[in-house]
Amino acid sequence: MDLEVRHLRAICAIADCGSISKAAVHLRTSQPALAAQLRRIERMFGGPLFERGREGARPTPLGAWVLLRSRSILPAFDELQRDGRRYTGQTLIRVGCAPTRLAIHVSECLHRLAGGTRVAMRTEEAVDVLPELLESERLELAVLPDYPGHELAPRPGVAYSVIAVEPMFVGLTASHPLAAREEVELADLADEEWTLPAVVENGHREHFLAACAVKGFSPVVSYSLHTSVALGMIGAGRCVGMFQATSRESPGIVIRPVAGTPLRHRHVLGWTEHGPMAGFAADLVRSVTQAYWADALNAPIYASWLKRHGPLPQPAHNAALSVP
Numbered sequence: 001m002d003l004e005v006r007h008l009r010a011i012c013a014i015a016d017c018g019s020i021s022k023a024a025v026h027l028r029t030s031q032p033a034l035a036a037q038l039r040r041i042e043r044m045f046g047g048p049l050f051e052r053g054r055e056g057a058r059p060t061p062l063g064a065w066v067l068l069r070s071r072s073i074l075p076a077f078d079e080l081q082r083d084g085r086r087y088t089g090q091t092l093i094r095v096g097c098a099p100t101r102l103a104i105h106v107s108e109c110l111h112r113l114a115g116g117t118r119v120a121m122r123t124e125e126a127v128d129v130l131p132e133l134l135e136s137e138r139l140e141l142a143v144l145p146d147y148p149g150h151e152l153a154p155r156p157g158v159a160y161s162v163i164a165v166e167p168m169f170v171g172l173t174a175s176h177p178l179a180a181r182e183e184v185e186l187a188d189l190a191d192e193e194w195t196l197p198a199v200v201e202n203g204h205r206e207h208f209l210a211a212c213a214v215k216g217f218s219p220v221v222s223y224s225l226h227t228s229v230a231l232g233m234i235g236a237g238r239c240v241g242m243f244q245a246t247s248r249e250s251p252g253i254v255i256r257p258v259a260g261t262p263l264r265h266r267h268v269l270g271w272t273e274h275g276p277m278a279g280f281a282a283d284l285v286r287s288v289t290q291a292y293w294a295d296a297l298n299a300p301i302y303a304s305w306l307k308r309h310g311p312l313p314q315p316a317h318n319a320a321l322s323v324p
Contacts, residue, residue: 005077007041008070010034011049015067019056025126078137091276095121096130097143099199099227101246102163102267105291106143106284113280113287127201134158134270140277142270149210150203152268160270161285162315164292166245168263169255169301173237176254183259183305187215195223195230195241204265208242211262245302246295257305264312267292 013023014034024034042049049063059067093114097103103123110119124130130142135155146152152160170184178184190212196205205221212219223230223239233239235252242263243255269285271277277284297303 003041003044005074007037008074010037011041011063011066012070012074014038014050014057015059015063020052022056026129026132028126091117093117093119093140093276094138095119095141095143096133096139097121097123098127098130098145098201099123100143100145100244100267101295102288102292103143105288105295106141106269109284109287109291110141113283114276117276124199127199131155131158131270134272137272137275140272140275144268144270145201145204145265146268147201147203147207147265150206151266152270157273158270159273159281160268161281163267163269163285163289164296165264165266165312165314167257167261167305167312168265169243169245169247169257169305171234171241171243171247171253171255173235174252174254175237176240178256179254181256183257185215185259186211186262187217189240190215190217190219192220193222193239194219195225195233195239196221197230198224198226207265208263214262245305246292246299247301248299249301255301257301261309261312 010023010027013026014020017023017026020035020038021031024031027034038049045062045066047062048060049066050057051060093110095106095110097106103121107119107121127144130139130144131152133139134142135158137157144152154160170186170189172179172184178188196208209219223233225233230239230241231250231253234241235250245257247255249255269281269288271281296306
């Protein structure tokens with residue numbers, strides 16, 4: 001087997017993530033596949049690159065040497081690929097998205113503003129990898145959420161702009177005793193079983209647990225489910241769950257605001273400052289923001305909430321948060 005760039009990326013991912021299982025999520029592969037690949041790489045180098053124990057994977061002396069050389073080599077490969085696309089005039093905007101309705105608006109606005117530029121778009125199960133993919137220029141644009149106390153921090157060469165600050169609502173089976181209320185108290189859900197999203201998002205679970213603690217209870221999180229499965233469980237009355245304010249109700253499920261708005265999050269766009277987004281990022285932010293609010297006013301539950309309370313304090317878009 002010949003050494004390839006992907007092997008060096010795998011070694012760096014294991015070191016950065018601290019374990020093969022976390023690195024597998026980062027690389028969008030399975031843990032057994034990555035473990036098998038590591039064994040082949042180690043045979044090629046003639047010795048183990050990592051010591052594996054309860055605390056995860058730690059580089060051996062050989063592994064530390066390979067890591068040092070890999071980290072010096074990989075930027076050159078990335079630059080070669082990036083400059084090659086520029087030289088040939090091939091422009092590609094790679095978009096990574098959290099699975100939110102905002103991704104739909106971003107897609108529509110991006111295709112309109114980017115002209116004939118090719119766009120490749122995917123949702124990420126491990127949303128926390130998106131900032132790293134932007135910083136390493138493996139993405140040009142990302143659609144991310146963040147949460148109070150866990151706001152995204154600027155990264156070198158990456159700009160962020162907040163599209164909207166949005167309350168989070170709760171979904172209940174239509175036969176639930178609280179379903180008849182216009183808004184529900186979070187404390188009234190203390191005895192419920194909850195489902196949280198299966199996607200990995202830094203701050204989501206922590207923000208939820210902290211809000212429940214303020215209300216005097218520790219929630220029972222029995223389920224970690226993808227949306228399609230969660231809807232079935234909520235509709236059957238097995239659990240309750242959080243929903244985006246712009247969500248529409250499904251058959252058998254009602255969505256209700258939470259009194260006092262203890263749960264909220266931000267919709268954020270991130271992009272590489274020196275890539276193909278640089279010329280029209282500000283236009284994209286304005287266009288996506290307009291599309292978001294048009295959608296919000298057409299979402300019956302959110303529109304009614306906005307009429308009663310008005311929007312949460314929203315960001316100004318005159319400047320993006322960035323690090324030179």
